[in-house]
Amino acid sequence: MTEGSTAAQLRRLERRVRRQLDVRMAGQRVWHSLPAIVQILVAVAAAYSIAHWGIGHTVPILAITVTINTLGFSRDARPRRVAESLLGILLGVALSDGLSIVFGKGLWQLLVVLLVVFVVGRAVSSNVAFAVAAAVPSALVVLLPTPVGGPFGRTLDAAIGGTVALLATALIPRDPRRAELRDGRTLFSILHESMGSIVESLADADEAAGDLALTRLRRTQPLVDDWTKSLDTALAVARISPFLRHQLPELRRHVLALTAGDLASRHLRTLARRVEYLVRDGRPRPALAGVVGEIATAVGLLGQELDDLQVAGQARSLLADLTRRLDPAVVVPDAAITDAAIVLMLRPLVIDLLIGTGMDPAAARALLPPV
Known part of the structure; x- marks a missing residue:
């Protein structure tokens, strides 16, 4: 087999693996988005029914x-953002x-409307998405014919759609706990x-x-930011949703774990830089390795404790x-x-x-031996 044919086979294999990975990642994206898709479809059906059959808008x-x-499909599905x-x-x-x-x-007239909407939107909110969210439907209002119900019929439609979206956030939640668990496990796995x-x-x-x-x-x-x-x-969703309120104690416990994971990542970056420099002398340090290994085991247990209460307390x-x-x-x-450092x-x-x-922080510090 020639060198050229071997290289061609490797390229074909690489393309095949890349396609398989792309298909798998696409499937994962769809699977993770299914709760949001279901929520949106139910909300659209409700908004259309109210506006069309309830009010009579064609x-x-x-x-x-x-x-x-x-x-x-935003990761940020907080009711405040909605x-x-x-x-x-x-x-x-x-x-x-x-x-x-x-x-x-x-x-x-369209340009005048967009100018006014952009100016008012930027003045009202510091969020750049706010002005864009206001501009898109305002352009539709100018371009579409005036509805039978009168000029402010579309404002009523928008109010119906927004109200239904807020209700859907509380009554048909996406179970955001699944996303935050996935983010938490990812962070602790990397640590x-x-x-x-x-x-x-x-x-x-x-x-x-x-x-x-x-x-x-x-x-x-970025993993800390995502989590x-x-x-x-x-x-935010659990506080307003009657179906998810029971998750609040567990989510508050995850806030502590997130803080610990964030601080641990900062400590470990400093530690890794120091260790990389330290081992240049070529001398193994089994005692230090054993201590860091025990901490690594505890970090792994903390990641497991996020959704497995059977191991709760082992890390502590x-x-x-x-x-x-x-x-x-x-x-x-x-x-x-x-x-020693x-x-x-x-x-x-x-x-x-x-x-x-x-x-308790004071109880934790009291465990340290004096040096």
């Missing part, structure tokens, strides 16, 4: 478009209806893998493993036992100051993780 376009635009989108849309439609009565319909690389670096004096840990940890901030947004959404027990032993004179007796760096890390398990 073609309630804005009742449908406002419902879709207000709910959407209400802000609704306010922007209603503002744009009402202004457009009023200006159309005064100036009529046409291109220059656990990164700590495994730090352990390998210390145990084998492997500089490359330390560099790999640092590379992984530098990618954690923050999805958890805020889950809390492991961390509490380790905290009592975090004295450089105990972990690395007679070691160089650089090794690693132990000292681990102390605030384990305290933050203990607080993430729900332990």
Whole structure:
């Protein structure tokens, strides 16, 4: 087999794998979006029914478009965001209806309406999406013929669509807990893998493993941001939804875990940089590797505890036992100051993780041995 044919086969294999990954990722996107799709379809059906059969509007376009635009597929499905989108849309439609009565319909009238809507939208809200949400339906009002019910019939349709969207957020929630759980598990999985690389670096004096840990940890901030947004959404929806209110205690516990994960990622980035430099002398450090390995196990348990109450408390027990032993004179007796500094760096890390398990901060700090 020639070198050219081998390269061609490798390229074909790479394309096949890429296609398979694309198909799998597309399937995952659709699966994760199914709750939102169902919510939007039910809301559209309700808005259309109210505007068409309840009020008598023949073609309630804005009742449908406002419902879709207000709910959407955004990760941020908080009722406050839905209400802000609704306010922007209603503002744009009402202004457009009023200006159309005064100036009529046409291109220059459309431009005047959009100018007014953009200016008012930017003045009312600092959110740039607010003005855009107001402008799109306002353009429809100017371009479409005046409905039979009168010029402000479309404003009524928009109000119906927005109200239905708000009700759907509370009564047909998307169970945002599933999204925030997925984000939380992803963050703790990356932290656990990164700590495994730090352990390998210390145990084998492997500089490359330390560099790999640092590379992984530098990618954690977007994960923290995603979890923050999805958890805020889950809390906001659970507060107003009678079907999800029972999840509030668990979600509040996840707030502690999120804070711990965020602080741990910051501590670990500093630790990975220090370890990468430390192991350049080629000397393995099994004692330090063992301590970091225990913390890695606790981090893995924290990730499991997010949705598995059977393991709840295991991370706290492991961390509490380790905290009592975090004295450089105990972990690395007679070691160089650089090794002792690693132990000292681990102390605030384990305290933050203990607080993430729900332990009182003062009680957690009291476990630390004096140095």
